[in-house]
Amino acid sequence: MGAVKRRHAGGLLSDSGFLLFVVLCFAGILFVSSDQAYFLQNIVLLNAAFMIAILAYFINITTGLILNMLFLFGYGTYMLYRIIAIGDTVESEAYFWLIMPPLYTAAIWLFSLGTRRLQRDNEALQQANSRLATMDQETHLRTAMIFQKDAAVFMALSTRYQIPLTLLVMQVRYWNEVRRLMSSEQLTEVLSDLSELSQTSIRDNDALYMLDNDQATWGLLLFTNAEGAAVVAERIKSNVAAFNRREESSPYIAELQLRIGQYTYDSETVVSSFDWIEKASKQLEYDV
Structure with missing residues (x-):
């Protein structure tokens, strides 16, 4: 029963992370396409957020957090420069790109966490099957x-x-x-x-x-x-x-x-x- 619950929890985490990432991707695409004035800038930022999330998936969540901190620091510095040196006002895009990259990384981390749990459960099942191969399942001989x-x-x-x-x-x-x-x-x-x-x-x-x-x-x-x-x-x-x-x-x-x-x-x-x-x-x- 415990193994079944773990497999169910792993599948739930994986599905939740995947659906969250899809929803966030859809939101990012809508935001980029809605503002033609900053289209190129938003495309670059969206690709950067995707790249951070992909690196977090293939390496580890710590790497993702570090890259997100660097991204937020760099983007925050750029926005301060625009406000102080150029005199721009803070618009909604600034808040969007401060929030979305960590959310992308969190969704990918949730998906990878569920996937790793499923992989561990699969390995445990394979080991159990190899042990059970020494015993006939119907007669227990x-x-x-x-x-x-x-x-x-x-x-x-x-x-x-x-x-x-x-x-x-x-x-x-x-x-x-x-x-x-x-x-x-x-x-x-x-x-x-x-x-x-x-x-x-x-x-x-x-x-x-x-x-x-x-x-x-x-x-x-x-x-x-x-x-x-x-x-x-x-x-x-x-x-x-x-x-x-x-x-x-x-x-x-x-x-x-x-x-x-x-x-x-x-x-x-x-x-x-x-x-x-x-x-x-x-x-x-x-x-x-």
Whole structure:
């Protein structure tokens, strides 16, 4: 909620500064065009005010304030010279150019302040997205990116301590047909329910990953041999079958079934974590 409020405040400041600058530009153009006697002088002063505002935007507000002080000092000195030496009277144009340049700078500063806030919020969102990329947003499971890192550690442990390590790859049978029968909300619920069932079917020291959301593919790293992995696979299938029989699963038009393939890690045959996934995925063909 706080981030949303900050983004809203940044957008409001940016929009307010931009609209104020447009209004001031319109006022400056009307003032310059209304007095033909001092047209050239007013054009020069208007360009000077624009230049100060642009420098304040690209450098910083302190630079803008300093340049505005120099502008006001120079213009005030010029007006005093005209009054004392020439005998001119102070007209409305003098007050206009004493007020407008600081207003231009203030409008540009307001716009740049809002823009910088939006940029900071955007960077924060990008960092948050990069962190969330390690977790699937629908199932809240670790993704294939994390699997690649974890698998490297687990494979090293398996080789060093001779601990059996097996990868289970699970897919929803007839997934392409199932997804055509359900809405996007139901598909999200299916992935979430199956992820929860799989999580409750394994031990705490085993790891569950969402390898491919579009194809409904999970990966389970189990510290067990092929026989133990087969027991876990049957347990998961039994839990899914029991889930299908429950009354609350009736909104799902199609009955959910899983295909499970497994491959026990062998340092001589498994080249990488993705090669391991491929070898386990090939075993899906034999789960009919």
